[in-house]
Amino acid sequence: MIEVKNIYKSFDDNDVLKDVSSVFEAGKTNLIIGQSGSGKTVLLKTIVGLHEVDRGEVIYDSRSFTKMHGKERKDLRKEMGMLFQGSALFDSKTVEENVRFPLDMFSDMNMSDRIDRANFCLERVHLENANHLYPAEISGGMQKRVAIARAIALNPKYLFCDEPNSGLDPRTSIVIDELIQEITKEYNMTTIVNTHDMNSVMGIGEKVVFIANGEKCWEGTNAEILKSDNERLNDFIFASKFLKQLRAGS
Incomplete structure (x- = not known):
């Protein structure tokens, strides 16, 4: 399990993350979604320590990553796996x-x-x-x-995936999503996926955190998304004709 508590992060005078808190559970595919520039990538990088928090705390199974330094952080990073956007x-x-x-x-x-x-x-x-x-x-x-x-x-105990379906066709994207979910359950990992792919959200979004303008605006499951009355979330997820039709038929 990974917990983020009251995370704030700014660059110069730009407040990118504002009081973001959530819990990402082991054995589930936890998704962070949002538009480009919403802060979701900064949140993921803050969780893995590529950015330091201005305020708040990141906790890995009761271990405060924020308070760690040097060897402690290096040892914890050995428990992390990273899937980069361009495969790298x-x-x-x-x-x-x-x-x-x-x-x-x-x-x-x-x-x-x-x-x-x-x-x-x-x-x-x-x-x-x-x-x-x-x-x-x-x-x-x-x-x-x-x-x-x-x-x-x-x-690893923790798996981080940054836009894993970027550049892939829909059929291959489904294969990658299903593989990530299978491995997550098989090894009981805490998996966090950063994505804007609504097919991924509806397919494997067991826990979904929606970020808008640096704030956590909604969280729940992919099943609950279709019934949400959150205006900003609906503007984001029902932008596609397919999802509008899906909601109308639900």
Whole structure:
């Protein structure tokens, strides 16, 4: 579980986050949604420590990340997995080498065990035969699956996904969403997904936090979204014709 308590964050004179509080539960896909510039990306970066809070606290399973320094933070970061928006694979490394990278950096495993772990993670994302290929030789969806395999290589307790479906077609996006949800439940991870993809919200949004103008304006489940009377939330989610029709039929 990750808790954010009364988070404030400003850049120069711009208040980006204003008194944001929420709890992200283990074993669930927790989604942060909002328009571009709403503050959702800053919130995610604040949770993982890429930005320091001005006020407030970030707590990982009763451990205050905000109050940690140095080695304590480094040790906690070993429990985190990151799935970046553009996959962020190393072009000069094979698929297997990309997945093995965090193991090479942070684990005490010998090389044989690291290779075995990388292969296990690739099997988990259904890429058993892609070990020796390079990122340029595989599709965008396969690259995302490699990035997921790398993110879980250290068996993290916490998984962070920044726009995981960016640049993917709808069918592949569903595959990635379902894979993230399956892995979250399988390993009982606390997963936080930053997205503006309403298909993801309706598909895997077990907990949804809506950010607008730096404030938490609504939170609930994907089932509750369709019944919400929050005006700003409705302006955001029912912008598409498809969702308007979905709500009309619910």
